[in-house]
Amino acid sequence: MFANGEEFKAAFLKKLEMMHGISFSESTKREQFQTLGTMVRECVSSDWIKTNEQYRTLRQKQVYYLSIEFLLGRLLRQNLMNLGIEDAVRNGLDSLGIDLDELEENEADAGLGNGGLGRLAACFLDSLASQGMPGHGCGIRYKYGLFEQKIIEGYQVELPEQWLRHGHVWEVRKADASVQIPYWGRVESYWENGRLVFRHLDAETVTAVPYDMPVIGYHTDTVNTLRLWTAEPSRYMDSGDVLKYKKETEMISEFLYPDDTHDEGKILRLKQQYLLVAASLKSILASYKKQNGSLLDLHNHVAIHINDTHPALAVPELMRVLMDEEGLGWDEAWHITWHTLSYTNHTTLSEALERWPVHIFQPLLPRVYMIVKEINERFCHSLWEKYPGDWKRIESMSVIAQEEVRMAPLAIIGSHSVNGVAKLHTEILKEREMRLFSQEFPDRFNNKTNGITHRRWLLKANPSLSSLVSESIGEDWIEDTKELERLLKFKEDNGFLEELSRIKAVNKERLAKRILEKNGIAVDTHSIFDVQVKRLHAYKRQLLNILHIMYLYNRMKEDSGFEFFPLTFIFGAKASPGYYFAKKVIKLINTVAEKVNTDPQVNDRLKVVFLENYRVSLAEEIFPASDVSEQISTASKEASGTGNMKFMMNGALTVGTLDGANVEITELVGRENIFLFGLTAEEVMEYQKNGGYYSHEYYHHDKRIRQVTDQLINGFFPDTENEFTAIYDSLLSHNDQYFVYRDFASYADTHERIGKCYSDKESWRQMSLFNIAKSGYFSSDRTIKEYAGQIWNISSHAKK
Known part of the structure; x- marks a missing residue:
């Protein structure tokens, strides 16, 4: 070039x-x-055109990855x-x-995602293109994204994330490929040539306009496409109140995850999800029909993947197109739909599985609702034939029940493959959350452990470490990350280990400079950089981390002889705007930071930093500089995690529960190279099933717990009257739902062990090296190969 x-x-x-x-x-x-x-x-435009022409000429099967989020990060250097x-x-x-x-x-940073869901989607696109696989993304071009986070007086303040203020250099507007999306209205049915025909009349129409971005593979001529849709007023719409229609239309693609506390927000979210699905399917099917004519063979040439439940409307929408627009019968349409679609579940939290009130769903999407209702009736009828009289089973598996449309059952029923994202997560889905579905469709459920693209998270984010690796074992690891295991031959090589340590020190200096510039806090780069960066949620237990820091502070104040290795605790997290508890935890972290960092008795050995507006570009500085990776979710609650993999690949050691992909990290590195603590998933689920956990007992019997809990409300923090009552109540009045107290002692003991291990420089370096060497398994290239071979049935055409 x-x-x-x-x-x-x-x-x-x-x-x-x-x-x-x-x-x-x-x-x-x-x-x-x-x-x-x-x-x-x-x-890259010529390769972009050639890639698409090659897919058409060779009639290669292509996969379209439907996701509400794509957390891309910056793309220039990538x-x-x-x-x-x-x-x-x-x-x-x-x-x-x-x-x-x-x-x-x-x-x-492109404002197209929030957390792990969107970052995983971005990694998958990179891996598809880098391995020369025909795979494209379909999402929404949010005008403002989630929000830009500012920390003001310790509180999270949300500002519009104006990432498009200066345009987006990577996108190409494709106005000629715009499609019309109908909402509201009514459905008319009539007989025509011996079959029942349905027409959607009096709809409010919105124009979905696509913006295409090239997805460039690593050292290959493959350039795939990420197509993002934006909602614009339709020129065909005859609306009485033009300004109201324009405003409501543009709101559809304005923000990621609009607040759905009230019906207006629910309607907006549902509109958003239908725009993604309906526009993407129109585009996919139009392209396919142009090449092939009939859709009868669609599933042999196209795979459509539902990333979490947000695009689950793909099931009824594909049925609608096949029946209403292509004239197929139900059974024929269902056969094609079921073989075309596949679904990834990303949660074990039942409250995170989407449900829509019928009184909203039915009038907004009248024809789609009719199809959902028919899917449900046919499925429930099949269950009745197998389990006559078992109303409890049928209701729990029903797509429509208690005046709600349940998206997870819809996605499961309408897909030929349902996968979890870590071994433990998949087993929990099969044995607990989706046990009845797993019994009904045992061959449908499978595991695909998440991965990360090492090209961004090691090669780009940590060029010094990448160079050391390449100088030591050659560059084959860039193509095949299993080659990283060859680093194990250097575990006794003092020169290599010294260089590994030097690189970490330089990365810590770089992050410390940012902390000083942005937060005004001078941190000791010789201290342990102990880091927890991820979405703020109760089950991820940032609260456990900060309560432990409060305990360390108390111990230092009370015991002048208390010795430990100096610590810098670093947090980064956004809380959803409507998530009251999470925002109180952010306030608590910043309140503790203020107290610790301004106390001359302790601040030479202990510092607390909250980095505002956590995002991909900031993460690229954090992971290479981290010594300790906090992966401390309540066991059984984290589906997988991918931050744990990024830390591991950059040589940080994990302190964590046996949850999500931590289980597989432990299998790879052995218990001697990870710091495990706390309840197991089985123990947590046993408590939840049979009870027996009483947080008050831990409060009364552990002085450390009682002291830090009381400090939330007793004036220990100046000017915080009633500030942390919600946190206090969550621990005692609501019986500590995520077992913070139960795991506190184990967590504190484990941190003491971490400090002692870090003091032994040679041992720590060897543990760090072992983690880097074993991290290759978590490349998203491996994950995508599993999806491609076992779910999508697509293959590579790459030229290197």
């Missing part, structure tokens, strides 16, 4: 003048970034790296006095 820096430099200067009509000396950093991004996108031109570009920019890393700062 660019043979060297000089060739790139000449092309860059010419492009900048053409785009902006100014000389280089007059250009701003933003104009330079826009120029570079446009050059990269245009350079794309340059994948194209193999980063060095040429960097050298060319250097000769112009431009620092590529500074230029990257002009790119906003």
